[in-house]
Every structure is written in C-alpha cells, then in structure tokens.
Amino acid sequence: MAKDLHTFLGSVKEKPIYFETVKREVDPLSFETAAILKHLQQQKRNPIVFFEKVKAVNRGPSIFPLVDNLFATRELCALALELPPEKAGLALSLEFSKRENDKIEPVLVEKGKAPVKEVIIKENDVDLTKFPAGRFHEMDVGPYFTMTDIMRGEGGFYDVSFVKHLILDKKFMTVSLHYTIRKHLLYILEANEEKNRPTPIVVVLGHHPAFFLGAGALKELGNNDYETIGAFLGEPLRLTPSETWGEDFLVPADAEIVIEGEVIPHKREIQNPFGEYSGYYQPQCLMPVMEVKVITHRKNAIMQQVFPASSGHFNLGSIPKEGSIYNEIKKVAPEVTGVYLPHSGSGRISCYVSVKKRREGDAKQAGLMPFLLSGQIKYVVVVDDDVDIYNEQEVLWALITRLDLSRGVDLIKNMPRYDRVLIDATRPLDRPFPAKNTVPREVMERIRLSDYLS
Template sequence: MYKDLRAFLDDLQERLPSDFVRIERPVAPHQFEVTALLQHLENQKKFPVLFFEKPLGMDGKPSAFPLLSNVFATRQRCALSLGMKPSDGELPLSLEYARREDMLLAPVTIPAREAPVKQVVKRGNDANIFELPVVRHHAMDPAPYIDMTPVMKDPDGGFYNISFQRNMVKGPRKLGLHMSPRHNWQIHRKNEEKNRPTPVAIVISHHPAFYLGSLNVSPFGVDDYAKVGAIMGAPLRLTPSETLGTDFMVPADAEMVIEGHVLPNVKEVEGPFGEFTGYYGPQRLRNVIEVSAITHRRDAIFQHIFTGHRDTWVLGGIPKEGSLFNLIRGVVPTVKAVHFPMSGGCRFNCYISIDKKVDGETKQAALAALGGCDFVKHVVVVDADIDIYNEEEVMWAVATRVQADQDVDIIKNVKGNTLDPSQTDNIMTAKMIIDATKPVQRPYEARVAVPKTAMEKTRLEDFIPRSVLDRVPKV
C-alpha cells in the first residue's frame, strides 16, 4: 500500500483531532504572517498542525495551493507517521526508527499517467514559483525560502540522495541553494568538475515518514529512495521526471515536485537565513538552481518547515537517535536509549543511557556518537536508571555523579557543522564528553525511593477526589 500526505492527514484528524487547526482567513506567508502565528502558539507552548486554506502567493494573489505548517513539531505525530501509537513517541519511536533504518526497501515505478504528482505539468515559463505560498520565516531573511528536500542522483553510482536544504526564491524560475559539504554537495561537485549541471528535484508535501526517512544517517552510496521506503514501511512509488524522463525518477505521490538544474560554477549571494540553530546562517556565495518544470496534483497542498523551531528539531532528532542507537549498539551492546534534546536543537547535545558493566563503556559509547554524527558537540552518558527524555533527570545525574576533573573530556580540532555560530573556524570545533554514570568498581550512594509496596498500595484516588486532583496544575 503506497503512502502519501493525504492519508496521514486523514489519520491525524481521526486520532489526534486537537492537533489539527484549519485556518480559513486569508494569510500572507511571504510577509511573515504564518511564522508570526506559529510563534504566538509556541509562546503558549502549543504546537498544532496549521492548515491555511487561503494563503497568498508570492505575487500577492490568492494561491491555488493551501499551505501546511508544523507537521513535525511533536514526537507523537512523528510516531503516528510510522504507524505507531502517539503515546510511543519517546523511546519506542527511536527504537523503531533504528530497526527500520537497518533495512532497504526498493522503490517501484509507475507511469506518469498514473502518478498523482503529474496531474498538472508546467514547463518553462509556465513553471512560476511566485504563484506558490512560499514562506518568509524570520526578520532578516531576504526572501521567502522553500525549505523542503532536494533530490540528486549520483552520476557514477546511479543512486539517489535526499537532503533538507534551504532554497531562496530569487525569481519565478530561479532559486539560491545552500548545501553543507555532505552528500548532495559531493554529487554536485562531481558534475561541476566536468562543467555539467546537476539535475535536482525538490519534493514538496509527501507523507511525513518520507521526510523522516530522508534524514537517515547512511554512508554515501546508499540509495535514499530505498532507505525511505524502509522507514515508510511501504515501497516508494517513483515516476519519470519531466526534465530527464527515466534518467531521473521522482516520487509519484508527492503533492508537488519542482524540477531543475544546479548550474555549474555559478554562485550568487544567498542568505542570511534563520537556521535550525536559532541563529541566522550568514550570507554567502551559494549555488543557483534554474527551474525547468513544476508538476503537482490538481488540488496540491504546499508544505513548509518552521526552521529553527520544534518543527525542525523533532524532525531532525528522531532519525539521528535511531541511527546512533544502531551504531553505538555495535560497540556497547548494553545501550538502552539515545536522545537529542530540544535544548540542543535536537542536533548539538546527545544523551545516551547504558547499562554499564565496565567503566570504559561510557567513553566507547560517547566516541561512537561523536564519530557517527558531526552535528553532535556534547555527549552526556548516564546510567539506565535515568530517563534521558526528562532533562531534569539528566542534569541531576550530571550534578550528582560528575567530578569535572575526572569525568569530562574535551576533544579539540574535530569537524563540526558550518552553521554552528560558536565556531571561530568555519568547520573545526571542539567536542565534550560528560560521564554522568556511577562507577562500577566502587560502591555509590543509593538513590532515594519510596518503597514499591507503598506505591502500589497507596492510591491518590483513595485520598484526593478526582475532581480536586484534576484541578491541581501541572508544573
């Protein structure tokens, strides 16, 4: 059974109806109105999916495409997208992602006449980005940005790579593309060295599991279409692109695909842009995409990610948790969980719990995490009695189980992330390991606990009426 965004939205409205808010009033995404609403909700600690029925296009006219925001802002919705119970959004979600990431599921091909994304085809000058409800996110962003996933195909191996990258709207058929030095960048470099343009397809509004799958941490050379299928739990359906036909396949069930080429040896000013870090990524000379076609469903939904907020953080954190769990388990089989907390933008801070048997396992687990993901700057390793999804518990372990001169390691001159604002060098950074586990070789003070028998025998409802208990505020 194939999967698409519409099936997920139907499931969401049935199972988590309070998570879906429909907005009927016209809104101007290119004038910060969408992100202003999202920020107001965030200030109230509310993170619903917003469905804007009447957004304006960049041309100021009513757009034909409704706009979808904030899909990934809760772990419960991400769990739902993988076919799990919303209540399984913490450790079970990470472990299930880890299980699926170990697999590949080959895509299937369908003809263009059967592909929903081919219901409307616009080529050349008819492919007008200004008609789309593209969002301008933060005050210093110079233009609206499409912040979904460009797909590229390796010219040598023939595999596809999918990556979240920012695309600055520069004209009706022109985008500025920022690429960090990862897989898509490597593919483009191969073409650029031979003065060839790089075919690209930006996939907009697919099933959320497609985007979770696109963030898998696999070696260069693994086909992301097959990896995404494994994460989705169903083969990804592909169809020939308009620009290159069967030489470049695109997802058939997306709401929209923007096709084009990254021009060789052409760079223009791009940015600044409010990034996942919560800071602006600086203005730089970056690559340029020339758009050749836009294909979409007749009533296509346009989606964006609220970059620098929970919508980005949760989306990016869950795949890294699964990937690193698999990696760490190879060297420390007693690993229990891996978590990227909101406090580090679900990128820079990593919490690991292990059932430690010997003292050296802590550092083994931490080094595996640092080596497996260059985003990670700070690793805190705790014992299995600590809930790593509860940051108060993690910090309590740091406060009571760490001696800084013995349990903290600093590693200098390591490859970091170009968007980290704390780096004085463009790419080099320092990393830190905090061992917040109890030593194995000597006794340690016991953690306080109310007797289990008393907890089982003494029920709140027997002493405090439910009507009173429900009024007591949570802190």
C-alpha cells in the same frame, strides 16, 4: 491506496491534540505563519497546522494551502511510521534505525495514473512567486522553500536530502549546499561541474511524512534513497517519469508538488541571512543556482514546509541519528540503555546517553562513540539508567548532583570542526554515594489517582 500527505492528514485531523486549522488568511512572507507557529510552541502546543488561505510571494492569493509541524513531536513521527504514540521514545529511534537498514524496491507508475501529474506547468507559465513561500525569522533575506531535493548520481542512484531554497525570481532559486557540511548532493553537483554540465534536480514540496523521515536516514553516498524511503513508508515508493528527462529521472508519483530544474554549472548567487537550527542566523554566502523547467502538482495540492529552528526541525535532526548511535554504542558498550539528542542542542549538537553502569570507565567508553558517529555533536552527557534522558530536568539534576568535576569532564581537542566535551554524570562506584529518593514502586503501581481524586 498508496500513502501520501492526504491519507496521513486524514488519519489525524479529527484529533485536536494533533491537528489545527487556520481559516483566516495569513501572509508567510510577512512572518505571520511563523508567528502562529511560534506562539503555539511557546504554549507547549505542537499540532500539525493547516493554513487554508495564504498569500503567495507575488502578494496575490496562493492556489496552494500550506501545512507545517508534521514532525513537531516525537508522537507525530511515531504515527507517521504507524507506531503507537507511547512508542515515541527509544522504541521510535530503534525502529528508525531498523528501517534505515531495510530496502523496498520502488514501482513505476504511468504518467496518466500519477496524482502529481494532474497539473503540468511549463516554460513561460512557470512562476515560483505564485507559491506561499515565506520568511521565518526577522532577518531572513527572502522567501524560502524548506523541504527536500533529489539528484541522481553516477551509477543511477537517487539521493534525497533536505535543502532550503531562496526564491530569486519566477524561474530561479538558490540551492543551499554548504561546502562545510558536505551533503551528498554537493558531491553529485561537483562531479557534474567538473565536466561543465548542468545537474538535474527535483524539489518535492509535500508527501507522506514517512517519505521525509526516510530522506533523513543516515545512509552512505551511493545508496538508492528511493528504496530506503520505501522501507519507511512500509510499501514501495511509487515513481513516474519526469517531464524534463523522462525515464532517465523518475519522480515521486504521489507527491503534492514537484519542481524540476537544473543547477547551472559554476553559477553562484548571494543567499542569507537565514535563521537556522542553531538559533542563530546563517551568514550571507554564495550558493549554486537552479533554473526551473517544469512544475507539476496535484489538483488539490498542499504545500508543505518545515519551520526552521522549531521542534519539528530538531526532531528531523535527532531521531534519524539516535537509533544508529544506540546500535553502534551497543557493540562496544552493551550497558547502554538509551540515546537522546535533545531540543536544547537543536537535535544535533548535544547528546544524552544512559548506561547501566557496572564499573568505572563504562560511562566514558559509551560517551566517546557519539563523537565518532556524528560530526555535529559537540557535547555528550552520560547518566545512569535511573535518569530519564527525555526529561531534561532529570538530566540536569544528575549533572549537578553526581558530576565530579575533577574526573568527570574531558575536553577532546583537535577533532574535525571543533573540540568536544564529554561529561560523566554517573554515580561513582569506587566510593560511598547516597541512594536516590524513591517512593516504593509497589505502592506507586497500586495507587491510582482516579480512586482518590474526583
């Protein structure tokens, strides 16, 4: 059986730590799903949340249930890649890095055997307001989809990226491609607009979580992302001809919901404000517009979303980068032992690096690399390998007790987007420094609490 969202949910839904169901009707447009997710987040609980009954944008009942939080913990991301939860630290990042360099050729499935073709909606029956799209933060201007888009570039490659869409009416929505971020999809759109032609686009609103983790892989423009996603699934991605373009544009056969459309050349509409990953509202701006041609979905389709500025959103930004950054640092600084992009930096803006320091200068050499590998990272903190970089309290302890302000802080000016800060919070090796308190390891390993506490 091919991997899809249903198979994954079936594997975790019997475990309350990973899965919760909301049976009472909720209204995403009135922030109710966001409030439930926020309450769980504040309680340090991050299960997948399945909303059985949801209102649609048009205020009627949605035919689709809604699911969120599939990426809310590193353990869930590990399970999506069939790793044990205890491998959710550096092992997960390195497995991600390994898979992003692998490829598995997709396979073609006849339309009649593709689950996503069980229901086909065309022409006047197309209505985006029947979806349970919602608002997430108080100033959000309207209902948004928050999953992935697919475009096909010159030469036939498929590019898959996370993109949000503001629903404008039954058939039209914005396509959030910012000129400052320069997603690959924007290059494809611009190439078509230069020739004054529409850009075919597909929106995927649900699939196995490994599909979306693969979409986050840091690949070059021109990479066939369908092949990369297959490596993350651990099996060939099944594709089927689209309704609009046939075999000229293949779509994921096992998706929950696929929206086919065209980006209208040179047309722009106002989008935002929208609460983004940084914890701040993205301001009003003009964005491209797509016209929906066809919607296809499974008979029992589930619509998937990602709650912006949540732990799942942060993990989708951090895990794809960590393994790649680690491997690149290792080439020039073999003493590196770990890389983590913490949630306090939205999984994108700050980076913690641990090193087994052997000489002065090791920390700075390792700490400079993340700036060169990610245009979003603004702060790098380097610590010794006796500090757990996944425990922010330990990182702050190292920064407060080990940082020498006179030589441990470097401001790097005139870099793209903004200046950067490198902090060396490692122990000095060229002068005396006290040893760290520890309980003897052999005693810690010998003592089991179950033997002493009832």
